[in-house]
Amino acid sequence: MKIINPATEEVLEELREEDEKTIQEKYRLLKNGQPAWAALPIDRRIAFIAKFYDLLEAEKDHLAATLTSEVGKPLQQSYNELNGARARIKFFIDNSARWLKDEWIITEGATREKIAYEPLGVIANISAWNYPYLVGMNVIIPALIGGNAVLYKPSEYSTLTGLAIQQLLYRSGIPENVFQTAVGKGDVGEMILSLPLDGYFFTGSFRTGKSIAEKVAPKLVPCQLELGGKDPLYVMDDIEDIDKVAEAALEGVVYNNGQSCCAVERIYVHEKIFDRFVDSFTRHAKKLRIGNPGDADTEIGPLTRKGQVEFLLSQIRDARDKGATILCGGNQPERKGYFIEPTVLVNVNHQMRLMTEESFGPVVGIQKVKDDEEAIRLMQDTEYGLTAAVYSKSFERAETIMKELDTGTVYWNCCDRVSAGLPWSGRRHSGLGVTLSYQGIRAFVQPKAFHLRG
Numbered sequence: 001m002k003i004i005n006p007a008t009e010e011v012l013e014e015l016r017e018e019d020e021k022t023i024q025e026k027y028r029l030l031k032n033g034q035p036a037w038a039a040l041p042i043d044r045r046i047a048f049i050a051k052f053y054d055l056l057e058a059e060k061d062h063l064a065a066t067l068t069s070e071v072g073k074p075l076q077q078s079y080n081e082l083n084g085a086r087a088r089i090k091f092f093i094d095n096s097a098r099w100l101k102d103e104w105i106i107t108e109g110a111t112r113e114k115i116a117y118e119p120l121g122v123i124a125n126i127s128a129w130n131y132p133y134l135v136g137m138n139v140i141i142p143a144l145i146g147g148n149a150v151l152y153k154p155s156e157y158s159t160l161t162g163l164a165i166q167q168l169l170y171r172s173g174i175p176e177n178v179f180q181t182a183v184g185k186g187d188v189g190e191m192i193l194s195l196p197l198d199g200y201f202f203t204g205s206f207r208t209g210k211s212i213a214e215k216v217a218p219k220l221v222p223c224q225l226e227l228g229g230k231d232p233l234y235v236m237d238d239i240e241d242i243d244k245v246a247e248a249a250l251e252g253v254v255y256n257n258g259q260s261c262c263a264v265e266r267i268y269v270h271e272k273i274f275d276r277f278v279d280s281f282t283r284h285a286k287k288l289r290i291g292n293p294g295d296a297d298t299e300i301g302p303l304t305r306k307g308q309v310e311f312l313l314s315q316i317r318d319a320r321d322k323g324a325t326i327l328c329g330g331n332q333p334e335r336k337g338y339f340i341e342p343t344v345l346v347n348v349n350h351q352m353r354l355m356t357e358e359s360f361g362p363v364v365g366i367q368k369v370k371d372d373e374e375a376i377r378l379m380q381d382t383e384y385g386l387t388a389a390v391y392s393k394s395f396e397r398a399e400t401i402m403k404e405l406d407t408g409t410v411y412w413n414c415c416d417r418v419s420a421g422l423p424w425s426g427r428r429h430s431g432l433g434v435t436l437s438y439q440g441i442r443a444f445v446q447p448k449a450f451h452l453r454g
């Protein structure tokens with residue numbers, strides 16, 4: 001399997017993909033290793049993770065450079081991702097023991113009752129490339145702390161990072177029979193689905209997630225899916241600083257080259273401030289610096305996958321053919337690599353693919369609305385349900401909308417953010433199950449009820 005640098009199109013490395021035999025061997029190794037790992041006191045398991053937390057900091061220059069080289073993320077954003085991942089790990093280090101210890105329900109009388117939290121066993125994490133540290137840590141860390149063994153399949157677009165994570169876990173003292181990485185593409189993912197694992201934790205597209213859920217269903221084991229989104233942002237007429245909101249919204253669109261599950265993918269603006277908002281947004285978008293992601297001042301690097309450039313251009317063409325106006329961007333810049341210009345469109349509507357299908361790039365449509373009711377109707381006009389943002393001076397007005405939206409996360413005067421203390425979950429086509437927060441600690445264990453008489 002060739003690992004390509006998306007900024008230069010050079011081959012960085014060639015790796016050997018797993019086959020049925022190596023996958024079976026990895027599974028048997030983990031199956032044998034998991035009971036001893038689960039038998040360790042939780043403090044010991046957490047101590048290994050604390051070592052890993054330190055190593056991520058010590059090795060951050062090399063890790064950030066590797067991440068940028070294979071996914072094209074601007075270097076500063078690779079550092080930000082590593083810092084963000086460490087914050088999540090710290091949350092798990094600090095909070096897991098509290099949520100995994102035995103819970104006494106009845107301590108007196110003829111029958112005492114308690115709940116114990118036991119590991120699932122050997123679980124798979126089939127993962128995405130856009131934030132390999134963040135989405136990886138959401139699963140790997142609580143799974144290991146909970147006493148599970150993990151078969152980790154990094155995306156084929158972030159495999160060098162996946163292997164670096166594995167190496168640091170081993171250096172932290174996590175045994176090889178507790179954590180294994182499977183190198184390969186979708187067919188290797190399919191091989192993992194055919195193993196008799198005790199849980200499947202997936203991050204990726206709706207299409208793959210749905211097919212995984214269908215294949216895992218007959219096993220009757222937990223299957224969690226963190227999938228895509230078409231996340232809306234609504235700007236009300238009462239905001240005070242239009243420029244500030246425009247800048248925040250733009251960052252929500254283009255951060256990580258627009259390749260975030262919770263990126264702002266469509267914007268609705270109240271008609272009273274529409275023109276001023278669009279002016280400010282476009283002015284800032286035109287200033288974004290496209291360049292080599294290794295350079296410190298680059299804001300927009302290449303897309304990670306070659307095919308995504310044509311996909312976005314086709315969304316832009318479709319919108320233009322149906323009457324949209326391109327205010328900036330719309331093309332591939334003249335340079336090597338999988339680049340696309342940040343693109344802003346107006347005169348858009350929901351007949352256009354751009355406004356309904358996940359873009360996953362620095363491209364956005366801004367639509368005018370006449371009131372909150374129209375904004376709510378449009379925000380809800382989607383199969384996805386990951387996040388939604390509302391900008392307003394009035395909390396009451398924003399809260400009314402936030403309560404009505406069918407998404408796992410809502411934002412008031414912020415967007416495109418994730419917090420370790422809060423549950424991360426998508427609804428409908430955005431996923432099933434929860435990571436992060438205490439619920440994301442409990443997602444990797446199963447309760448056992450003890451009825452104790454005598």
Ligand code: NAD
Nearest residue numbers: 127128129154155185186189190204205208226227228261
């Ligand atoms: P993808 O679905 O193409 O691939 C994800 C993983 O699944 C990869 O490891 C891939 O090799 C594997 N895979 C592909 N086909 C498979 C199959 N048939 N069986 C088993 N495994 C298979 O997604 P991607 O391009 O890596 O990620 C982008 C998507 O992920 C976007 O839709 C994005 O919104 C979503 N995402 C969601 C979250 C979240 O937290 N909700 C976070 C990050 C990314």
